[in-house]
Amino acid sequence: MDSTTRVDRWLWAVRLSKTRADAATACRGGHVRVNDKPAKPSTPVRAGDTVRTRLYDIPRVVEVGTVIEKRVGAPVAVTCYVDHTPPPPPKESTPAPPQRERGTGRPTKRDRRRMEAFERASLLHGVEHELTDQD
Template sequence: MRVDKYLWCVRYFKTRSKATRACKKGHVEVNGEKVKPSREVYPADEINMRKNQIDYKIQVLDLPKSRVGAKLTNIYRLDKTPQSAFKAQEKLKYAQEYYRKKGTGRPTKKDRRDIDDFLEKPDNKDLDE
C-alpha cells in the first residue's frame, strides 16, 4: 500500500491529497528515508511524520483494505510518539494565547508602546549622565 494512502486510511490526514502533499514536502520518512507518496509500506515499517509541529512515530502493524473508523486504527498501527511532544504543543498554544486572545483585533497604541518599551535597548544618553 502507498504511504500516502496508508496515512489517510489510519486517519492521520483528513484527505489523501493532504497526505500526498506532506510526502512531497518531505515531512514523511519511512525507515529513516524521506519518501515520495508512491512509496510502498509493509508491516513492521517505521514511519516518522511531522504534522502540526509534532513529530509522530508510527509502526505499521497491518495494512487496511480501505479507510477505517477512528476506533479501529490501533489494529493497523502502533503509535510510538512520546507524550512530551504533545505537552510541548499545549505549552506553545498557551504561550500564543497569553498576550492577546484570538479575534480581539489589532494591537492598540498602548500595546505598541509596551512592546517598544520591552524591546528598547539602553541609550548611550542614559550612560553619559
C-alpha cells in the same frame, strides 16, 4: 506473503491524514519519512516499518502494525499502528496581558503608544517594565 501498500494510501486509511491527496502532498513536500528515508507517495510500507510524518503541523512517529488499504473507522484504525510520538513539551505559562479598567473608554493615542512600547520592551527583554509618564 508479505503485504505492502502505498504510504499515502496507508496514512489516509489509518486516519493520520484527512484525505489521500493531503498525504500525497506531504510526501512530495518531504514531510513523510519511512524508516528514516524520504518517502514518495508510492513508497511501500510493511508491518514493522516506522513512519515519521508532519501533517497539519503535528509531528507523528508511528510504527506500522497492520497494512490496510481501505479507510476504516477510527476505533479500528488506532489498532493498525503503534504511536511512538513523544509527548509535546509543556507550554510555558505566560502572564495575562494587562487589562484596562472597565468603563474607561477607548485608549487615547498616547495610551496606545505607551501600551505598544511596553509590549515591545517586554517581548524583547522578557522583563516587566514600569510605565512612566514621558511628557
